Every structure is written in structure tokens, then in C-alpha cells.
Amino acid sequence: xxxxxxxxKDIIMYYMxxxxxxxxxxxxxxxxxxxxIGRDIPENxxxxxLIAMTVFFSSTSVSPVIAPxxxxxxxxxxxxxxxxxxxxxxxxxxxASLSFGIAISSVPILLCLALGIKIWFLxxxxxxxxxxxxxSCLGLLFSAxxxxxxxxxxxxxxxxRFPLIFISGIFIPLEDLPFWGRxxxxxxxxxxxxxxxxxxxxxxxxxxxxxDFLILSLFSLIFLGLVIKLQERALLKRL
Numbered sequence: 001x002x003x004x005x006x007x008x009k010d011i012i013m014y015y016m017x018x019x020x021x022x023x024x025x026x027x028x029x030x031x032x033x034x035x036x037i038g039r040d041i042p043e044n045x046x047x048x049x050l051i052a053m054t055v056f057f058s059s060t061s062v063s064p065v066i067a068p069x070x071x072x073x074x075x076x077x078x079x080x081x082x083x084x085x086x087x088x089x090x091x092x093x094x095x096a097s098l099s100f101g102i103a104i105s106s107v108p109i110l111l112c113l114a115l116g117i118k119i120w121f122l123x124x125x126x127x128x129x130x131x132x133x134x135x136s137c138l139g140l141l142f143s144a145x146x147x148x149x150x151x152x153x154x155x156x157x158x159x160x161r162f163p164l165i166f167i168s169g170i171f172i173p174l175e176d177l178p179f180w181g182r183x184x185x186x187x188x189x190x191x192x193x194x195x196x197x198x199x200x201x202x203x204x205x206x207x208x209x210x211x212d213f214l215i216l217s218l219f220s221l222i223f224l225g226l227v228i229k230l231q232e233r234a235l236l237k238r239l
Contacts, residue, residue, distance in 0.1 A: 006084070006092025007099065028053035028108075031165070044117050044201040049170040050108045051128075051201075052194040056165070059101030059132045063139030064157045065150040066093055067231070086232045094136045094224075101132035117201055123209060124200035130216055131193040137223035138189070144230035164188045169195065174206040189219040 032050045105128050112119055142157040165171075167181065168190035174182055185191045192212040199205040205212065 003088055003092040003095055006089060007095035028057050043115055044203055045173075045198075047108060047112045047115070047117060048194060048197045048201050048203065050111070051105065051124075051197050052168070052170055052190060053165060054108050055101050055105045055128055055131055055193070056135055056161070056190055058104035059097050059135035060139035060142075060157065060161060062100070063093060063097040063136050064142035064153045066096075067140075067143045068148050068150045068153050087228050090140060090224075090228050090231055093140055094133065094227075097136035097139060098129070098132045101135065102128060105132070112201070120200045120202075123196060127193060127196040127200065127213070127216075130213065130220065131189070131196075134189050134193075134216055134220040134223060137220060137227050140227045140231065141223055144227065144233075146233070164190050167191070169198075169206065189216055189223075192216045192219075 028050060031053060032046065036046050109119070109124075139157070142160070143153050145153060145156060147153065167185045168188045169177075169185060170190070172181075174185055174191070174195070177185060192207070192215050195205045195207055196209060196212045196216075199209055
């Protein structure tokens with residue numbers, strides 16, 4: 001219940017704002033249009049990229065700056081003074097970001113249905129939930145740097161997020177990448193989510209689906225463990 005209360009607080013204070021919703025939808029859409037216009041590319045390949053980018057950007061749009069904002073507005077002291085652990089705070093922030101990522105992902109999914117693209121929801125829905133959790137933990141990792149300046153955290157976040165977009169098979173299929181590019185792409189959790197989405201939309205995946213889910217789960221556990229450990233140190237430094 002404490003996690004849910006923290007998540008509700010985050011959604012009301014940070015997520016239910018026009019710029020945040022627009023950023024979660026428009027940025028992936030603009031990247032999608034820049035890649036699509038003037039090219040003869042199959043619709044299911046294009047929508048794979050749009051779904052992957054939407055979940056990725058929406059799940060990491062606000063989670064990096066929640067802690068800096070609260071430190072800046074002096075609300076962090078009140079939260080820490082409550083009988084909640086750092087783990088509870090982290091799970092509350094992750095739950096809010098996870099919910100936002102899942103909700104925004106419905107936009108490209110509805111667009112797929114409108115275009116008549118067949119979707120295997122049996123694989124897509126679990127993949128969206130798992131990846132939104134993974135990306136939410138990744139977003140909170142960015143905020144582990146102990147500063148109360150959201151601009152600093154967003155700069156760090158952008159330096160990581162945008163390269164991940166271009167190495168994760170969204171714009172260039174993994175099979176078309178050189179060996180060194182493929183090796184780098186395997187370091188990105190977005191690569192495995194994109195591969196599952198491709199399979200869910202009727203394309204041939206690069207890796208076996210069970211392996212994509214397994215590696216994405218491992219990334220989630222690693223990110224979660226790092227977030228809890230690092231946030232325990234960073235929260236007190238923000239006071």
C-alpha cells in the first residue's frame with residue numbers, strides 16, 4: 001500500500017501534465033516520421049520501432065528527475081521522515097513510471113490495429129510490462145547522481161537514451177549491422193524488447209523469444225538492485 005501511495009503521488013505531481021504526456025508520444029512520433037518519410041518500408045517494421053520507442057521514452061521520461069525535483073522542492077525530507085524504506089520509495093517510483101509507460105503504449109498499439117496489422121498479444125503484453133519495468137529502473141538509475149538539478153540529470157539521461165535508440169535494431173535490423181555493431185547492440189535492453197515486438201507483429205526475430213525475455217528479465221533485476229543500492233546513498237546527500 002505504501003508503494004501505491006507513492007506511485008499515486010508521483011502520477012499526480014509529475015506525470016499528469018501536458019508536457020510529459022506530449023513528450024512521451026510526440027518525440028517517438030517525430031523520430032518515427034523522420035525515419036519513415038520517403039522510404040518504402042513495411043508497416044509492421046515501422047510500427048515495431050514506434051512501439052519500442054514509445055515504451056522506452058515514456059517509461060524513462062520522468063523517473064530520472066523525480067528525486068531531484070523533490071529535493072529541490074524540499075518535499076524529500078517529508079518523504080524520508082515517513083516510516084518507509086528506500087526500497088519502498090524506489091518501488092513506488094517504478095510503479096508510477098511503469099503505469100505511465102504501459103498507458104502510453106496503447107497509442108501505437110491502437111494505430112497498429114487501425115492499420116490492420118496482426119498482433120500477437122500473448123507475447124506483446126508481457127513484453128511491454130516487463131520492458132516498462134526494466135526501463136523505469138533504468139530511468140531511476142540516472143537519478144542516482146546526487147544532485148537536485150533536474151537539468152543535470154536530464155543531460156545524463158539523454159546521453160544514454162538516444163544512443164540506445166540507434167543501436168537497438170529499431171532503425172536498422174540487427175542482421176544488417178556489422179559484427180561490432182551487433183556486439184554493442186546486445187548491451188542494450190531495448191534491443192531485446194524490440195526483437196520481441198518484431199515477433200509480435202509478424203516479423204522474424206533475431207534471437208529466440210525465450211532468450212529475449214530471459215535477458216530482459218536479467219537486465220531488470222540488475223537495474224533494480226543497482227537502483228536500490230545507489231538511491232540509499234543518494235537520497236541522504238540530497239537533503
